[in-house]
Amino acid sequence: MADDLDFGWALGVLFRSWQTAVTEAVGALPHGPRGFQILNTLASTEHPPTQAELSMHLAIDRTVLTYVIDDLATAGLVERRPDARDRRVRRLALTAAGSRRLADLRGRVAEAESGLFPGLGGADAAALRTLLERAAAGLHLGDGEHDACTVVSAILDDAQRPAAG
Amino acid sequence: MADDLDFGWALGVLFRSWQTAVTEAVGALPHGPRGFQILNTLASTEHPPTQAELSMHLAIDRTVLTYVIDDLATAGLVERRPDARDRRVRRLALTAAGSRRLADLRGRVAEAESGLFPGLGGADAAALRTLLERAAAGLHLGDGEHDACTVVSAILDDAQRPAAG
DNA sequence: GCAGATCGTCTGTCAGACAACATATATTAC
DNA sequence: GTAATATATGTTGTCTGACAGACGATCTGC
Numbered sequence: 001m002a003d004d005l006d007f008g009w010a011l012g013v014l015f016r017s018w019q020t021a022v023t024e025a026v027g028a029l030p031h032g033p034r035g036f037q038i039l040n041t042l043a044s045t046e047h048p049p050t051q052a053e054l055s056m057h058l059a060i061d062r063t064v065l066t067y068v069i070d071d072l073a074t075a076g077l078v079e080r081r082p083d084a085r086d087r088r089v090r091r092l093a094l095t096a097a098g099s100r101r102l103a104d105l106r107g108r109v110a111e112a113e114s115g116l117f118p119g120l121g122g123a124d125a126a127a128l129r130t131l132l133e134r135a136a137a138g139l140h141l142g143d144g145e146h147d148a149c150t151v152v153s154a155i156l157d158d159a160q161r162p163a164a165g
Numbered sequence: 166m167a168d169d170l171d172f173g174w175a176l177g178v179l180f181r182s183w184q185t186a187v188t189e190a191v192g193a194l195p196h197g198p199r200g201f202q203i204l205n206t207l208a209s210t211e212h213p214p215t216q217a218e219l220s221m222h223l224a225i226d227r228t229v230l231t232y233v234i235d236d237l238a239t240a241g242l243v244e245r246r247p248d249a250r251d252r253r254v255r256r257l258a259l260t261a262a263g264s265r266r267l268a269d270l271r272g273r274v275a276e277a278e279s280g281l282f283p284g285l286g287g288a289d290a291a292a293l294r295t296l297l298e299r300a301a302a303g304l305h306l307g308d309g310e311h312d313a314c315t316v317v318s319a320i321l322d323d324a325q326r327p328a329a330g
Numbered sequence: 331g332c333a334g335a336t337c338g339t340c341t342g343t344c345a346g347a348c349a350a351c352a353t354a355t356a357t358t359a360c
Numbered sequence: 361g362t363a364a365t366a367t368a369t370g371t372t373g374t375c376t377g378a379c380a381g382a383c384g385a386t387c388t389g390c
Contacts, residue, residue, distance in 0.1 A: 005205050005271060007278060007294050008183055008198060010301035013224045015180040017304050018173055033173060040170050052337065059178045061379060066339060088337040088386045106170060113172060119303010120296070128296040129172050131289060136175035138284010139182050217368060226347060231370060253355045253368040 018116060025112035026105055030071035034060070036109060038068065039077060039094065039102045048081060048091035077101055183281060190277035191270055195236035199225070201274060203233065204242060204259060204267045213246060213256035242266055 022033040029035045037058060042048070049057070055065040069092065072078045077098035080090035094102065117125045187198040194200045202223060207213070214222070220230040234257065237243045242263035245255040259267065282290045 005274060005278075006209075006298055008187060008274075009202055009206070009223065010294075010297040011176075011180050011183055012198075012202070013301040013304060014297060015176050016224050018176055022173060033177075037174055037177070041174070044171075050337075058174065059181050061377090062338070063340080063380085064378065086337085086387070090338070109170060109173075113170075117300050117303060120300050124296060124299070127292070128300060129175075131285070131293040131296065132175040132179060133171055134289070135282050135285050135293060136178040138282060139178060215368075227369075228349090228371085229347065251356070251368085255369075 014116075018113070021112040021116060022109055025108040029101070029105065030075050030077075031068050034058075034068060035072055035077075036105055038072065038092075039098055039105070042078060042092055042094050043099065043102055048093040050083070050089040050091055052089070054092060072098075179281075183278070186277040186281060187274055190273040194266070194270065195240050195242075196233050199223075199233060200237055200242075201267075201270055203237065203257075204263055204270070207243060207257055207259050208264065208267055213258040215248070215254040215256055217254070219257060237263075 019033050022036060026032055026036050029039075038054065041054065041057060051065050051069065052062060055062045058065075060068075069078060069080065073080065076095060078092055079095050081093055083089045083091050117128070120128065184198050187201060191197055191201050203219065206219065206222060216230050216234065217227065220227045223230075225233075234243060234245065238245060241260055243257055244260050246258055248254045248256050282293070285293065
């Protein structure tokens, strides 16, 4: 009973530990772990997302994302591209320098994360990762039909779009 | 490979979701989720911990704990007790009002947490909790021999102590 | 063309994180 | 016993991040 409520404690301790490890791993990258997550997400999605889509996916505030992207753009790692069909939105994409930087960072971060579970065997660590990702994905769906649907529709939209840059 | 690195994303999304849910569940409790974790920890340990022990256990800064405890004490939920053998330390304990409040809060928080995993079945949710708690406990041991050892030695110390209040 | 919604930005405010210093007490070396 | 050092806590000041609210630009439906 009471022990069930240690769940929040475990989540918090683990999250702060992850933040600390990744902050160290990414070095001078603007906004540390958050900056890394943005680069990593941009590389993983086949279609450049808008800022609203990205802020929803990462569960951070729109107004925060504005200045985080500012700093990543100033560092030359991402760029805001105008959308041909909706001039309100900015679609975010990695620059070549951003891709190179990310390739380096991914190795460092993976290494840092691999040291995060001294108390767990390899199989348990893998199971934990899988469950966490499924839980987080489930949350997104419950949140409103944002994630899958917006991404899919955005991809479909873009497929129809003339191949202009 | 790249998908492995969604681990940080999942952890962050889940943690923020937990914070939001528990913040709402505990209402006007000083410092929200953090305040709850402190009350819950104090109720779970058989021996009143010092502030240093508690800050280590919860992985929060000493100086933060100072004013958090201030506010909980002002609300009449916890009290700082002098230690008979070391007058530098303050041992933290729930007041009677704190115990009553916690009993109520535990129900609310458990309910809020039960809605956290719309994407997971009951067995998977239980497995996730177990793995998270083991991972967090493992971290603590790796951290230096703080947790188990200090708690155990504190308990032993206290056992020798004259039964005075 | 107009009303209302949406996207990104900007501004101001507030809480939390954290370093640096201060104070009281304990421990150790001599 | 005294001085030097270490520890526990408290205090202050600073910095970052979160977030509400307002704004201009733009899209959509009518």
